[in-house]
Amino acid sequence: MTGMADVLIAGGGIAGSTLAILLGRQGLTVEIFERGRFPKEKTCGEGLMPAGVAVLNRLGLGQAVGGAPFYGVRYHFGNQTAEGRFPRVAGLPIAGRGQRRKHLDQVLFQAAAATPGVKAHTGMAADAPFCENGRVAGLLVGGEPRRAALVVAADGVHSRMRHLLGLNKPQRRKRFGTRAHFRLGTGQTQPPWVDVFVCPGYELYVTPLPEKEVLVAGLTYAGALSEPIERAFHRWWRAQPVLAARLEGAEQVSSLMGTSPLAGNARAGVAPGIVLLGDAAGFLDPITGGGMTQALMTAELLAKYASRGLGNAKEWLWAFERDRQMLLQDYRVLTQMVLWLADHPRLAEWLLSVLRISPALFSHLVGVSGGVRRLLPFHASRESDLQALAERQ
Ligand SMILES: Cc1cc2nc3c(=O)[nH]c(=O)nc-3n(C[C@H](O)[C@H](O)[C@H](O)COP(=O)(O)OP(=O)(O)OC[C@H]3O[C@@H](n4cnc5c(N)ncnc54)[C@H](O)[C@@H]3O)c2cc1C
Structure with a gap:
């Protein structure tokens, strides 16, 4: 051209x-x-x-x-x-x-x-x-x-x-989003759903990906974070028994990434x-x-x-x-x-x-x-x- x-x-x-x-x-x-x-x-x-x-x-x-x-x-x-x-x-x-x-x-x-x-x-x-x-x-x-x-x-x-x-x-809303990928352990199954966990002060999204990987994303208000995001993110998913069980033995395969607003x-x-x-x-x-x-x-x-x-x-x-x-x-x-x-x-x-x-x-x-x-x-x-x-x- x-x-x-x-x-x-x-x-x-x-x-x-x-x-x-x-x-x-x-x-x-x-x-x-x-x-x-x-x-x-x-x-x-x-x-x-x-x-x-x-x-x-x-x-x-x-x-x-x-x-x-x-x-x-x-x-x-x-x-x-x-x-x-x-x-x-x-x-x-x-x-x-x-x-x-x-x-x-x-x-x-x-x-x-x-x-x-x-x-x-x-x-x-x-x-x-x-x-x-x-x-x-x-x-x-x-x-x-x-x-x-x-x-x-x-x-x-x-x-x-x-x-x-x-x-x-x-914009009035100052929300913050973060995510990491995990690879499930051998015995773990991959349900064909997007799972959304609505929790006080944040929401978690879990998306099935190919090759037994899952994406876990967390959304919150930027002002609501009172600890480093890395710590908050891992605390969030571990606090959900269904998700914690699913990620047991899973390996985190990408580093945490975030954006705001x-x-x-x-x-x-x-x-x-x-x-x-x-x-x-x-x-x-x-x-x-x-x-x-x-x-x-x-x-x-x-x-x-x-x-x-x-x-x-x-x-x-x-x-x-x-x-x-x-x-x-x-x-x-x-x-x-x-x-x-x-x-x-x-x-x-x-x-x-x-x-x-x-x-x-x-x-x-x-x-x-x-x-x-x-x-x-x-x-x-x-x-x-x-x-x-x-x-x-
Ligand atoms: C935490 C989070 C979770 C989300 N989850 C979902 C989801 O599950 N499903 C869904 O459908 N959507 C989701 N979204 C929204 C989705 O990511 C966006 O809507 C989508 O990426 C929009 O595509 P786009 O092409 O408009 O912008 P982008 O994908 O952002 O692409 C813009 C491109 O422009 C480039 N660029 C920027 N400035 C310049 C410049 N000056 N010159 C040249 N290039 C430039 C960037 O590098 C980038 O490649 C999520 C977003 C966030 C933040």
């Missing part, structure tokens, strides 16, 4: 790489800048919801990504446990997948780099967007201006591009000449585990709009933004509800006891977090997407 690209993308994570693949396949020229180098680690719960698995399958990358299947989410609260199984789609069972980010991100970035029309750089940060005539006209990379018809900021939850464009909206918010997800994508466009909290799926789904949505032509992008940018808000609306409402419940443990305990005796309702809510159900049943489902999901699993 020589000369000016059609699209410049800052950030080669899930959102950026997926978009690059799709635009390249549409015949557009794309240049993507990733500041890190692959394979690389990222703090994440590593549970990809069924709707995200469906996007990977549509990309033709489901097998290359692989992963351990999980059929729903099990909540543990004190002595209570409730299982929320993903609903069946077109009469067939569906599953999410647990996979190491180190692997998933590398597969996506390599697929982007191998797509005709895509020029992919690693170890190259985008410094800033630059504006001309009231619109973003390109990116500054290594002090050099690069121009394109459209710029996409897919640079994560703490997006530098969003800050520099004045699109950042300050977990949320990022944008005043607007688009501006003339630029689209914020994935976490950069706003992310509430990992508590409902949908961030990767949202990144994949919204990259697909943007690629559909881009196929209308980049020359007239100013005509569809806001329509894209409205569609994206609608696509993410249910996740957002559910995430707000779950965050609120995490702050109100007595109500959470009561609700869990209701869900235990209402498997259909629980399955519905887990289906919303899995991206395969609308929150309100009278909202139409995304039938064609769901059909493709059921056929390919």
Whole structure:
């Protein structure tokens, strides 16, 4: 590829790489800048919801990504446990997948780099967007201006591009997330569920991974930590008898990694000449585990709009933004509800006891977090997407 690209993308994570693949396949020229180098680690719960698995399958990358299947989410609260199984789609069972980010991100970035029309750089940060005539006209990379018809900021939850464009909206919640991987001992089994332990002051997420590995992630409020995080993390999982038994004899195979704040918010997800994508466009909290799926789904949505032509992008940018808000609306409402419940443990305990005796309702809510159900049943489902999901699993 020589000369000016059609699209410049800052950030080669899930959102950026997926978009690059799709635009390249549409015949557009794309240049993507990733500041890190692959394979690389990222703090994440590593549970990809069924709707995200469906996007990977549509990309033709489901097998290359692989992963351990999980059929729903099990909540543990004190002595209570409730299982929320993903609903069946077109009469067939569906599953999410647990996979190491180190692997998933590398597969996506390599697929982007191998797509005709895509020029992919690693170890190259985008410094800033630059504006001309009231619109973003390109990116500054290594002090050099690069121009394109459209710029996409897919640079994560703490997006530098969003800050520099004045699109950042300050956050009240200062949550902290941390994680480590364990390899189970020979006699230990790997249940096909994401297990969530709701505890006073923190939550633990346990995701099954291939090769008898599990990911344990802990979320808390940054201000609630009164001891070093390493000590708190190990105390947390040992305090849960079910989890402690599962990890008995397991070997910790990655060092503890953490990040804060977990949320990022944008005043607007688009501006003339630029689209914020994935976490950069706003992310509430990992508590409902949908961030990767949202990144994949919204990259697909943007690629559909881009196929209308980049020359007239100013005509569809806001329509894209409205569609994206609608696509993410249910996740957002559910995430707000779950965050609120995490702050109100007595109500959470009561609700869990209701869900235990209402498997259909629980399955519905887990289906919303899995991206395969609308929150309100009278909202139409995304039938064609769901059909493709059921056929390919
Ligand atoms: C503790 C925790 C647990 C989570 N658990 C889950 C879960 O179980 N399931 C789930 O679906 N989601 C989960 N998430 C959310 C998920 O990790 C994100 O939603 C997802 O990674 C978003 O993808 P992205 O491509 O938008 O951003 P990222 O994956 O963050 O990618 C952004 C990329 O941009 C690069 N970059 C940044 N700045 C620049 C720059 N200036 N120039 C060039 N490159 C740049 C970064 O190196 C990175 O590779 C969790 C998040 C946290 C913090």
